[in-house]
Amino acid sequence: MSDELDEIQAIFFEECTEGLTTAEEGLSAMQAGDVSAEIIAGVFRAVHSIKGGAGAFGHTDLTAFAHKFENVLDEVRAGKIAPTPGVVKVMLSSFDILSDHVAAARGTGPRPNDAATLVLLEQVLANKGVDGDDAGAPAAAAPAPEPTAAPAGEADEFGFVPVGVSLDDFDAPASEPAPLGNWIVRFGPSRAALANAGEPLLVIREVESLGGWIESVDTSALPGLRDLDCEDSYFVWTLGVPGEVEQSMIADCFDFVPPDSIVEITRAEVAAPAPAPAAEEADEFGFTPVGVSLDDFDVPAPEAAPVAPALKLVEPAVEEAAAKAAPERAAAAEAAQTIRVDLGKLDLLLNLVGELVIRNSILADRLSPADQQRVELPELARLTRQIQDNVMSLRAQPIKQAFSRVPRMLRDLSTETGKKILLETTGETTEVDKGVIEKIGDPLTHMIRNAADHGLESAEERIAAGKSPEGTIKLSAEQRGARIFVRVSDNGRGIDRERVKAKAIEKGIIPADAQLTNEEIDQLICAPGFSTAATISNISGRGVGMDVVRSNVEALGGRLEISSTPGQGTSFTMVLPLTLAILDGMIVRLAGQRFVLPLSNVLETVQPEPGQVKRTSPDSEVIDMRGSYVPVKRATEIFGLNDDRAIEDSLVVIVESESAGRVGLVVDTIDDRREVVIKSLDQNLHPIRGLGGATILGDGSIALILDIEALVASPTRYTPKGLAA
Amino acid sequence: MSTNDNAAAADRKIVTFSLGKQTFGIDMTALIEIREWDEPTPLPNVPSFIKGVTNLRGNVIPVVGLAERLGWEPSVIHARSCILVVNIAGKQAGFLVDEVNDIVGIGAAEVQPAPEVETIEASVIAGLVRIATRAKDGTKDENGTMVLLLDLDALSLTRHLDLAA
Numbered sequence: 039m040s041d042e043l044d045e046i047q048a049i050f051f052e053e054c055t056e057g058l059t060t061a062e063e064g065l066s067a068m069q070a071g072d073v074s075a076e077i078i079a080g081v082f083r084a085v086h087s088i089k090g091g092a093g094a095f096g097h098t099d100l101t102a103f104a105h106k107f108e109n110v111l112d113e114v115r116a117g118k119i120a121p122t123p124g125v126v127k128v129m130l131s132s133f134d135i136l137s138d139h140v141a142a143a144r145g146t147g148p149r150p151n152d153a154a155t156l157v158l159l160e161q162v163l164a165n166k167g168v169d170g171d172d173a174g175a176p177a178a179a180a181p182a183p184e185p186t187a188a189p190a191g192e193a194d195e196f197g198f199v200p201v202g203v204s205l206d207d208f209d210a211p212a213s214e215p216a217p218l219g220n221w222i223v224r225f226g227p228s229r230a231a232l233a234n235a236g237e238p239l240l241v242i243r244e245v246e247s248l249g250g251w252i253e254s255v256d257t258s259a260l261p262g263l264r265d266l267d268c269e270d271s272y273f274v275w276t277l278g279v280p281g282e283v284e285q286s287m288i289a290d291c292f293d294f295v296p297p298d299s300i301v302e303i304t305r306a307e308v309a310a311p312a313p314a315p316a317a318e319e320a321d322e323f324g325f326t327p328v329g330v331s332l333d334d335f336d337v338p339a340p341e342a343a344p345v346a347p348a349l350k351l352v353e354p355a356v357e358e359a360a361a362k363a364a365p366e367r368a369a370a371a372e373a374a375q376t377i378r379v380d381l382g383k384l385d386l387l388l389n390l391v392g393e394l395v396i397r398n399s400i401l402a403d404r405l406s407p408a409d410q411q412r413v414e415l416p417e418l419a420r421l422t423r424q425i426q427d428n429v430m431s432l433r434a435q436p437i438k439q440a441f442s443r444v445p446r447m448l449r450d451l452s453t454e455t456g457k458k459i460l461l462e463t464t465g466e467t468t469e470v471d472k473g474v475i476e477k478i479g480d481p482l483t484h485m486i487r488n489a490a491d492h493g494l495e496s497a498e499e500r501i502a503a504g505k506s507p508e509g510t511i512k513l514s515a516e517q518r519g520a521r522i523f524v525r526v527s528d529n530g531r532g533i534d535r536e537r538v539k540a541k542a543i544e545k546g547i548i549p550a551d552a553q554l555t556n557e558e559i560d561q562l563i564c565a566p567g568f569s570t571a572a573t574i575s576n577i578s579g580r581g582v583g584m585d586v587v588r589s590n591v592e593a594l595g596g597r598l599e600i601s602s603t604p605g606q607g608t609s610f611t612m613v614l615p616l617t618l619a620i621l622d623g624m625i626v627r628l629a630g631q632r633f634v635l636p637l638s639n640v641l642e643t644v645q646p647e648p649g650q651v652k653r654t655s656p657d658s659e660v661i662d663m664r665g666s667y668v669p670v671k672r673a674t675e676i677f678g679l680n681d682d683r684a685i686e687d688s689l690v691v692i693v694e695s696e697s698a699g700r701v702g703l704v705v706d707t708i709d710d711r712r713e714v715v716i717k718s719l720d721q722n723l724h725p726i727r728g729l730g731g732a733t734i735l736g737d738g739s740i741a742l743i744l745d746i747e748a749l750v751a752s753p754t755r756y757t758p759k760g761l762a763a
Numbered sequence: 764m765s766t767n768d769n770a771a772a773a774d775r776k777i778v779t780f781s782l783g784k785q786t787f788g789i790d791m792t793a794l795i796e797i798r799e800w801d802e803p804t805p806l807p808n809v810p811s812f813i814k815g816v817t818n819l820r821g822n823v824i825p826v827v828g829l830a831e832r833l834g835w836e837p838s839v840i841h842a843r844s845c846i847l848v849v850n851i852a853g854k855q856a857g858f859l860v861d862e863v864n865d866i867v868g869i870g871a872a873e874v875q876p877a878p879e880v881e882t883i884e885a886s887v888i889a890g891l892v893r894i895a896t897r898a899k900d901g902t903k904d905e906n907g908t909m910v911l912l913l914d915l916d917a918l919s920l921t922r923h924l925d926l927a928a
Contacts, residue, residue, distance in 0.1 A: 393821055631805065677807030717823040719806075719816070722854045726808055732816055732823045740804040740818050 049378070050091040054140045057084035058133075059442045065130050066445055073121040081129075082111040088140065097143040103152050104139070106159050107132045119162060128158045134446060219281035219305060221288055222253070226274035226300030242275065244291040250279035274300060281305070381472065384432055391422075391429045392715035396734055398422050399712060403737065423713075433473070437515045437524070438466040440475045444486055444513055451490040458497060458508040459490055465515035470522050474614055477594055478524060481587040485526040485610045486511065488584065493528035493608050503605065505529070512609075521596075521638075522616055527609030533602040535559045542568065560600040564588040593718075593725045597747045599696065613696060613747075621733070623714045625741060626691065626705040629679035632741040633705075634714055634733055639693040639746045641700065643708065651685050661690055661702045668692060670702040671750055676728060681706075693746050701750040716743060776868050779894065779910055780847065780860040782830040782838065787860075788867075788892070788910040793849045795819075797863055800844040811837075817857060819848060829858040832918070833887065851915045867894050874912065889914035 064081035089104035110129065113119040135155045141147030223245065227238045242252065256274040260266070279288050285303055292301045398419055402410055409415070441463055452459045494500075494509035501507055512527045535556060542548045542562045554562075562568060564584045587610075588598045596614035615621075623634035644650075644661065651661045651670055660667040670690060674681035683706060690702040714733035719726055730745035776791035803815030803826040812831040816823050826846060831837040838844065838859055846857040874890040889912045 389821065679807065717821075719823065722823065722856060723813075723816070723825040726806060728807060732804070734818050734821065734823070738818055740816055740823060742804065742806065742816075 047095055050095060051140070051144050052378070053091060054088050054144075057088045058137050058140065059439070060084040061133055061136075062442060062445060065126065065133055068121055068126045069123070069130065073126075075115070078111070078115050078121065082108065082115050085111055085136065088136070092143060095143075097139075099149060099152075100136075100139040100143045103132075103156070104136060106156055107136060110159050110162050113163065119165075125162055128155075128162055130449070131155055132159060134449065137446065221250075221279040221281060221283065221285070222304050223250070223277040223279060223288060224274060224300055224302040224304075225277055225292070225295075226256075227271045227295060228299040229270045231295050231299050232269060232271050238271075238273070238275070241291055241295060242277065245277050245279060245288065248279055248283050248287055248291070250277050250283075250288075252276070253278045379432075384429075384472075388429050388433065391426050394422055395426060395713065395715060399735075400737065426713075430471070433471050434469040435472050435475055436466060437468045437470050437475060437522070440478050440482055441466050441513060441515070443479075444482070447483065447486055448490065448511065451487065455490060456496070457490065457494055459494065460508050460510045462510060462512045463514070464512070468515040468517050468522060470515075470614070470616065474522070474594060474616075477590065478612060478614065481590045481598075481612060482524070482526070484584070484587050485612075486513075488610075489526055489528040489530070489608070493530035495531050499531075503531075517616065522612075522614045524612040524614065525609055526611075527607060529607040532604040532606055532608055533560055533563065533600075534604070538562050557600075560602055563600070564598060589725070592727075592745075592748070593720055597697070597751075621714050621716050621730075621743065622711075623733075623743065624691070624711050625709040625735070626689075627707050627709060628677065628705055629674050629681040629683075630706065631679070632709065632735065632739075633673075634741050634743040635691060635693070635703070635705070636730070636743070636746060637711065639695065641692045641694050644690045644692065644702070646685055646688070646690055648686055651690070661692075663692065663700075663702075668700045668702050669698070669750075670704060672704045673728075673744065673749060674704070676749060693750070695746050695750045697747055698750040701746075703744075703746075703749065714741070714743070774868050774870055776866055777892075777910070777912065778847070778866050779864040779908075781862045781864060782833070782860055783835055785835070786864065786908050786910050787829075788869075788912050789847070789849060789915060791866060793851065793915050795848040795850055795855065798846045798848060798857070800840055800846060800859065803857075814859060817846075819855065819857070822855060824848065824855045824857055826857040826859060829860055849915060851918065865894075869894065877911070887914050887917045888912065889917075 061081045061084040064077045064084070067077050068081070085104055085108050089101055089108055092100040092104060107129075110119065110125075110132070114121050114125065114129075119125060132155050135150050135152045138147055138150035139152070142149040225238070225241065225245075227241075231238070253276040256276065257272065259274070260272040288303050289301075292299075295301060402415060402419070405415065444463070445461055448459050448461050451457075489511050490509075494511070495503065495505075497507040500509065510529050512525070514523075514525045514527075516523050538559050539548075539552075539554065539562070542559075542565065543550045543552070545568060547562065547565045547568060548554070564587065568583065568585065591598045591612050591614065594614055596612055599611040599613060600608070601611075602608040621634065622637040624637050624640060626633055626635050644663070646661060651659050652667075653659050659670040659672075661670050672681075673679075685704065688704050688706055689708060690704055691708075692700055692702050695701055714735075716731045717733060718731050719729060728745055728748045730743040730748075732740050732742050735741050777788035778791055778794050779786050779788045781787070798819075801817060803817040805815040806813060806825075812828045814826040814828050817826050818824075828837055838861055840859075841861070843862045845860060845863055847860055847863065848855060848857050869892050874892045877886060877888040877891055879886070892910050892912060893907045894910055895907045
């Protein structure tokens with residue numbers, strides 16, 4: 039039983055995470071000036087559902103804070119508080135505290151001190167009365183009530199109470215004359231509507247998106263508990279829509295409702311419409327089935343229903359009904375279009391598909407050439423590939439998930455360092471394998487910290503250097519071919535190469551007389567044990583160095599690029615594989631052993647003529663490629679394999695590398711070309727420089743996957759990493 | 764795997780195997796399977812005790828020359844050479860051993876501490892224990908054999924590599 043509870047609680051926390059992400063996006067948009075009703079409502083919903091869940095699980099601190107936060111959002115939503123930059127700032131810091139509360143409830147963080155923020159929220163709420171009247175006026179354009187009748191003081195009083203509407207409250211608005219000329223829509227979903235997942239809540243929300251609201255719900259058809267058919271529909275809603283909305287737009291909302299449902303759209307009379315008796319009916323059931331949209335807040339009745347969102351009031355109704363009626367309806371509202379799948383299951387599926395691919399090629403290997411041409415086999419291969427592609431796409435997630443924690447981090451960093459930092463984010467919709475997203479979190483965090491702490495100068499220094507006092511950190515992601523480029527760049531001081539070199543010599547990382555290119559010096563900051571920070575700050579002295587960033591990125595089969603212009607800034611780019619699992623590869627032999635060369639790097643293959651490969655020094659060679667000299671690397675030498683094959687008996691595969699441009703790799707022969715499933719070496723061992731992993735070939739044997747970038751990069755002498763000894 | 768476990772944790776089963784003339788033991792619970800020797804795929808740029816990687820039902824696992832890893836003469840492959848696949852702190856590895864001998868139960872009280880030795884790393888020998896051995900004809904060998912109990916966590920490959928780096 040408690041296991042079940044834990045499970046449900048785990049789902050709640052997952053939803054919290056999603057809710058926080060949504061809220062943060064919304065708040066960031068508001069900060070950037072987009073204060074549309076949609077954005078505000080999104081933030082409100084997110085905070086609201088966190089509060090709801092927290093209440094259910096007894097996280098009182100979280101509930102209390104979320105409640106207060108929600109009140110402010112509610113007022114903003116209702117137009118009672120203008121979302122000025124000041125208010126948005128309070129909301130952002132409230133958001134931070136809310137995240138901390140969630141972490142505390144989850145047991146992953148201490149309980150935050152929210153007193154100061156609560157005071158700020160109170161202040162915002164207290165100032166509302168004045169703003170309220172002003173902001174209320176434009177909203178009044180819709181249902182056209184008399185704003186004068188609503189004393190600000192009373193609105194205040196009710197603005198704090200988002201739930202717990204007493205029945206009396208409902209008689210009042212219902213008995214008020216409806217605004218002239220509004221649409222009145224009667225909507226009674228049929229049994230067939232429910233059977234076809236025609237979720238009434240979604241339809242009503244659709245109506246709400248047109249500015250509509252729920253006038254009342256007729257529950258008179260609801261039978262006693264004994265006769266209740268939980269798959270049938272008993273409610274008839276009376277909805278109001280502002281008069282200026284076109285009838286066809288309202289009708290569109292009901293497009294997917296089966297024709298046997300009640301859908302009547304009429305112009306309201308001046309006199310009170312029908313809902314009043316319905317409200318009385320509601321009394322019988324002891325719950326409040328009437329939803330009130332925020333527009334109702336402007337209804338002059340002094341006892342106007344609180345500004346609680348329609349969503350809020352509809353949900354209790356659904357929940358209450360669910361206890362008696364159809365429980366799956368509430369569930370359906372939540373589940374909408376997606377399902378949650380345990381990542382473990384997805385990974386298992388991925389592994390199985392990987393095995394399927396392997397078995398497929400074993401089968402192909404074992405069949406005679408004639409049989410291989412038969413229709414069934416290519417068809418099977420095609421299907422397998424489709425399954426594989428689809429399973430892979432299941433794991434693809436927008437990189438936004440990894441980026442979402444950056445704004446918060448920068449706000450904290452900004453406070454800690456006293457530097458003003460602007461964040462520009464691009465490409466957050468780029469889709470990347472879930473595994474990549476999970477693993478770039480830490481490197482990304484450190485790169486951001488590094489940029490904020492070391493990259494950007496203090497405001498005074500920046501002004502002295504003739505720059506704007508605010509530093510900018512750009513975070514971008516883009517896909518190029520089979521690789522994802524995730525870049526963190528700042529417009530700070532750039533890498534001080536003299537200091538880096540001096541430090542590296544001091545630390546014994548390089549010999550004192552080493553001649554290094556700028557790129558090599560830049561790479562030194564990733565050497566283990568290297569830190570140029572004059573004082574180890576709270577921010578980047580936390581035991582995660584740039585060497586960890588680099589090794590994390592390399593463990594993912596990627597690499598870290600650094601570029602820096604003194605005085606203008608530094609950028610760190612993680613070049614990552616799109617997927618961690620499948621690779622289009624060329625099977626080559628080195629000293630007889632099979633290796634996989636990622637096909638995405640391969641440009642062409644050459645059978646060298648005598649004299650085409652020339653030595654430029656005792657241990658470097660070039661190949662003459664139609665007049666241009668391309669450096670040649672012997673992987674066998676890099677790997678210490680015995681190979682006395684003459685160059686003329688070998689093949690040179692010209693590969694395109696990010697770091698060294700075109701390079702020729704000497705291989706014995708090329709066996710095959712196929713898709714391979716990447717198995718990481720560090721799962722059971724550790725990453726090995728020069729290898730991107732291993733794969734299992736059709737015959738069950740293992741071939742190692744070459745990491746072109748690491749192979750062609752400058753020799754490993756300055757990067758005493760791993761076992762190259 | 765510490766030697767001063769209290770008596771309540773008493774009986775445990777160990778797998779004994781030989782490397783050269785020595786007999787070693789590891790906890791049964793760490794053992795995944797025993798496989799025949801099959802030449803692994805060699806890896807570049809690794810210490811010589813890592814013989815390469817092999818395919819364990821879709822998992823790529825390293826194969827370690829255990830004798831070499833422990834500082835003894837490297838094992839010579841012969842007909843009874845086999846690979847003990849073990850789980851060390853969640854990672855899987857295969858150990859090349861000369862011969863697998865037996866599975867025996869030992870009590871915690873029977874384990875004696877291993878003498879301190881001067882090595883570059885923490886001792887991989889968790890303790891010594893004497894076990895009765897069966898002679899070929901089934902009779903008991905009164906003298907028994909000394910088994911060196913291995914501390915698998917100390918043998919962890921990545922840990923060793925960290926030390927080397």
